[in-house]
Amino acid sequence: MNRFMEILENILMPIADKLNNNRYLTALRNGFMVALPFIIFGSIFVVIANLPFLDKLIGEDAFASYQAALGPASAATLSIMGLFVIVGIGYKLTEHYGAEAIYGGTVALASFLILTPQTIDFVTSNETTEQVSGVIPTSVLGAEGMFLGIFTAFIAAELYRFFVQKNLTIKMPAGVPDAVSRSFSALIPITLTLSVFLVIRIIFSYTPFNTVQNFIYTLIQEPLTALGSGLPATIIAVLLIQLFWFFGLHGQIIINSVFDPIWYALNDQNLAAFQAGEELPNIVTKQFLDTFIVGIGGSGMTLAVIIGIFLIGRSRQLKELGKLGAPAGIFNVNEPVIFGLPIIMNPLVLIPWLVAPVVVALITYFSMATGIVPKPAGIIVPWTTPALVSGFLATGNAWQGAVLQAFNILVVFIIWWPFLKIMDKQYYENEKSAGEDRNEATNM
Template identity: 85%
Template sequence: MNRFMEVLENILMPVADKLNNNRYLTALRNGFMVALPLIIFGSIFVVLANLPFVNEWVGESAWSAYQNALGPASAATLSIMGLFVIMGIGYKMVEQREGESIYGAAVALGAFLILTPQLSEFVLDDVAHEVGGVIPTSVLGAEGMFLGIFAAFFAAELYQYFVKKNLTIKMPAGVPDAVSRSFSALIPITLTLTIFLVVRIIFSYTPFETVQNFIYTLIQEPLTALGSGLPATIIAVLLIQLFWFFGLHGQIIVNSVFDPIWYALNDQNYQAFVNGTELPNIVTKQFIDTFIVGIGGSGMTLAVVIGIFLIGRSRQLKELGKLGGPPGIFNVNEPIIFGLPIIMNPLTLIPWLLAPVVIALVTYFSMATGIVPKPAGVIVPWTTPAIISGFLATGNAWQGAALQLVNIVIVFVIWWPFLKIMDNQYYKNEQEANSK
């Protein structure tokens, strides 16, 4: 095993070093770090506001009041985390070149908002209505992240380009520094945002109408063509993981296409379960949510948290385990995704992609052979902890809980050498820092 880890480290570390020196990837990773405290805060309150089965104990009225009271905590942070990430990327991109980084954050946010349609749709009395001058919070979060990342990259680059060309207003001596810097940024910001406005106008004359629709269509159409079944499920799981690796909310992107399919299959199983007939489907919504996502969140990171507690020597991993452990029990894993980090970290790419695929195969064939009952179609709250959720999703069958335990062990084994490498690296850095 030591020899294997040595070979793995020799292969991955040069790649990691090369990627870490890429300023776009560095800005992307550091931009997410800016948003991390807000993400952790929102994650905690998501868990608190969605504790499973509490609504059945306190009644719907009290439960609704409780959720409404805690809702703004996540709505103002986790739900619009795209805004914080965009500002962080713009800030870090300009900071790398020793520019006025605060204007990098401002121009990145402005560029994204220019490309974002200020229009919301709602249905009232079966009639669709549109309201202008508003931006749905969904596009400020995970849905708009892909557009936001590239908007931040291009906006920061354009801003710096115009600054380097000395397209700035020089104020005379004696003018307050804040005023001077503001006027210095005026022309670069104006030119940058004008370009983004032109892009928006151009897209308004295309069939896509908006840049967001263009991106969504490019992602949606290939996914829709996949259909259902095990091969499509494997592809869907891989895409979820791959999108997350690049900082995009993979579940929202992929589920927007597959959810109608998975929910329909789920309902077929539920009807068969109620009628006492054979369950027709293995892959359903609960197959994904309970046995893949529902073990700590996307990528089944509950096993990663367990691994951190068992093998972690570095202070960085130990503190991350303390932060990510409690939310991870309830399948909220943003602290692990952004704190380990998993995003843009080549050391995590192999286990991040491999583990869910292996678990999907193990779960599928366990159910296909009859060792574990198929999902009964019961909708289990997504915050229900593992073991309990597996028991409920399979119609109160102990085999479902046992399968989740087996899955946790498998994921831990896959992650173990990679976690060990990261822990050794962090520990070495900490020891070197302490010795100075």
């Protein structure tokens, strides 16, 4: 194992050092750090608002009122977290160039909003659909629009910096207040940058896609419709969920929109057979994915990652992330880990992020195919139900389901362990170096 760790470290650490100095990846990482407090706040209230089986305890009407009261906490943070990330990336990248960072953040946000459709489809009481203008759908402001938001922030910040460095600015005379001078200095670069994105929006409005968002999702979703059910399609679906998340796209939204009709139909077949006391026909169902893969800490099964952080973490960054991510992770809310580790665009985690869920899907499938573990009974378990409990319930109150989840957590931990060690070592050395620099500055 030590030899394996040494080889892995020799391969990954030089790559990590180079990537650590890449201005775009640095801006991306720091941009997510800007959004992290809002993400954690929203994640906590998602858990509180969706406590499993609470509706059975207090009644459906009281539960609906309870959720309505807590809903704004996540709606104003987690649901629109893409906006915070965009501002953070634009700010940090512009700051790297020594330009006025606040304008870099705001021009990135405005550029993204220009590309964002400002209409929604509203279903009336007569069940007719009407298009309402002047409204921005919140779905594109969250994880669903993250991919476009990241690259919009990069391009907007670069354009703003380019126009500033070309001295395309308004020079105010001496004696003008500094805030006014900076505002006029940013006027032309911001105008030119936003004009570029306005032209892009206009061009797309004359295409069959209509918007940039539709262009991206059409290219991704249409090839997926050719896939069916079964183990090969399931492995492809799991792999694509992970891959989309790595690039900042909400993998579950994309994949579920294609596969949910298939998975729910298979789920219903199992439920009917379970209620009739017959043999369950399907292994792959909605609960196969939701309980035994996503239901172990969220996408990527990051509950095992949090456990690994507590066991091996030395760096302050990972320790604090573990403390913040654990309460939400128990209830399968893992945005703190995805954006705090981070997962997105982090080459150090790409291998375990892609491999672990695929391995677990194979283990789960063959455990059920051989009869070691009962197949999912078609029972829809609330998605915030903690692991072990959810496995027990999803398999029709079979203890083997809980044991399988525990085993899957162990498998994910083993796959992640060497990569977490390397990441923790990198963070620890960076923190140690930063501390030494501060001490030297203090002594001087």
